[in-house]
Each structure stands twice: as C-alpha cells, then as structure tokens.
C-alpha cells in the first residue's frame with residue numbers, strides 16, 4: 508500500500524499500512540529473519556511480546572521467551588527466586604517452580620533428561636531419585652549424569668558412618684574438579700525416623716561436608732543396590748556417567764575412585 512501525507516484522511520490510511528508492516532515483522536520473527544529483514548526497526552518492539560529485545564532484563568530475548576513459554580514481562584516467571592535466563596543456563600525449567608539451580612551450588616548437567624534407565628545391577632543405568640537435601644531443595648540424581656557419583660547410605664546413629672563421613676568430605680573436596688560427586692543418603696535420624704532438614708544440616712555441619720546430604724526414607728534409594736536381604740551401613744555404591752552402576756554395595760577405596768574418574772571422557 509502506498510501512502511501520502513497530504514491530508515488527515517490519507518495519513519490515517521498510511522498508519523494502517525504501518526500496522527500491517529509490523530504484523531509482517533512478527534511473522535519474520537517466527538522464522539528467525541528479524542535482523543536480516545528489519546534491523547532498523549528493533550525499537551518498534553517496545554511493547555515487546557515478540558522481539559529480540561530483553562524487555563524484563565532476565566537475559567532472554569522476548570522471542571526466546573515466547574519459544575520457551577516463559578513471560579517476557581517477568582524476569583522470574585515461576586517465582587522460584589531464579590531469573591529465567593539463569594535457569595536456562597543451568598538447564599532448569601523457568602516455568603516450573605520446583606525445578607531450579609541448587610542452593611548448594613552443585614552444577615546440573617545438560618544430559619539430565621536423557622538417561623535411559625535399565626536397572627540397578629552393575630552395568631545397568633539406575634533410575635532417577637528426588638530427595639530433600641540439607642538446604643531443603645529437591646536433589647535429582649540424574650542432574651549429575653556427567654559425573655562419577657558415590658552414593659553412601661548412612662544413618663545418624665551409625666558409628667562407622669560418623670567415622671567415615673569426614674573422609675567422604677575430603678574425597679569430594681579434592682576430586683570434585685575431576686568429576687566426582689558424593690551424595691550421602693541419610694536413612695534415619697537418632698530416633699530412627701526419616702531425617703528432617705535440620706538433621707541433614709546438622710550432619711553436614713558436624714562433618715564439614717559441602718556435598719549433598721539427602722533424606723532417604725526407609726533407605727529406599729540406598730537399598731536399591733544391596734546384594735543381600737539386609738542393608739549394612741555405611742552402604743556404598745559407585746555410579747558412572749548416565750547413572751550406570753559400576754560397583755554396587757561394596758566399600759570404595761581411593762584407587763577405585765581414581766580409576767573411575769580416569770575413565771571420564
């Protein structure tokens with residue numbers, strides 16, 4: 508449509524043309540052609556539902572937010588305290604408040620949703636778990652699918668577990684950079700009940716631990732890997748990448764850890 512600026516009537520007709528041109532800009536955005544076709548028009552997206560601008564300043568463009576389903580006008584769409592852009596960088600879901608980066612700071616791997624579960628025997632890939640950590644967050648095993656993971660079933664009343672805990676903390680502190688994750692599965696507190704968040708915090712604090720300490724009701728997760736009918740504590744299982752069971756329910760020594768770490772890509 509052509510337009511002239513010679514009368515109020517024709518000026519109105521020209522604005523109509525401008526609107527249809529904006530609508531074609533939105534269509535271009537859907538096909539990713541924004542910069543090539545309308546680089547001079549980026550300021551036209553101030554109302555902002557569909558453009559390259561980051562209206563809410565959360566690190567994601569309006570167009571990226573529309574593709575993700577997050578809100579281009581709200582930096583923290585799901586209200587979990589983590590901005591949408593930070594969540595995408597951490598591989599968590601900006602539209603799910605129960606899924607967010609860990610307060611403990613443990614990095615989440617991109618493969619978290621890709622583990623093909625096959626079983627709990629050595630050579631098989633064990634299923635995910637969701638257990639409360641010492642910060643009250645929900646810890647998911649498969650978030651560490653790129654790591655060697657040492658799972659240690661323990662209980663607050665268990666003397667050998669208490670004696671072993673500082674060694675586990677040292678292994679994690681010394682070997683995390685090489686790809687080790689240690690997760691303490693605390694099955695019972697002093698009264699043989701499921702540990703509370705305070706119990707988990709107390710265990711981590713008493714032993715100076717910076718790795719995840721989670722509540723494992725009824726030893727349900729530690730018990731997946733036992734070879735007999737009873738669980739003997741501490742119960743230690745080593746997992747490889749993609750949660751593959753490497754060594755089940757057997758004490759682990761530093762050389763076994765080192766061997767596993769050297770197998771990482």
Ligand SMILES: [Ca+2]
Pocket residue numbers: 560561562563564565566567568569572579
């Ligand atoms: Ca944004």
Ligand SMILES: [Ca+2]
Pocket residue numbers: 563565567572577578579580581582583584591
């Ligand atoms: Ca947003």
Ligand SMILES: [Ca+2]
Pocket residue numbers: 583584585586587588589590591594601607
């Ligand atoms: Ca969020």
Ligand SMILES: [Ca+2]
Pocket residue numbers: 585587594599600601602603604605606607
């Ligand atoms: Ca979230």
